[in-house]
Amino acid sequence: MVAELFDVFDVNNDGVISRGEFIALAECLLHKKGFNFSSDIFTRFDANHDNVISKDELINLVLELAL
Ligand SMILES: [Ca+2]
Numbered sequence: 001m002v003a004e005l006f007d008v009f010d011v012n013n014d015g016v017i018s019r020g021e022f023i024a025l026a027e028c029l030l031h032k033k034g035f036n037f038s039s040d041i042f043t044r045f046d047a048n049h050d051n052v053i054s055k056d057e058l059i060n061l062v063l064e065l066a067l
């Protein structure tokens with residue numbers, strides 16, 4: 001399920017969620033849950049600080065925020 005989510009939001013299919021792609025994902029998912037997008041969320045879940053969200057990092061986000 002997360003994999004599907006990932007593919008939907010990885011618009012350019014480069015295998016990672018960039019900051020721009022993450023904004024679309026956050027607006028779509030987080031807003032419903034009452035979270036506002038902030039770069040804090042991105043930074044928090046970009047565990048290896050490479051400035052993109054990998055599939056593993058997205059899984060952690062989904063689990064932690066219970067999306
Ligand atoms: Ca991408």
Ligand SMILES: [Ca+2]
Nearest residue numbers: 046048050052
């Ligand atoms: Ca990362």
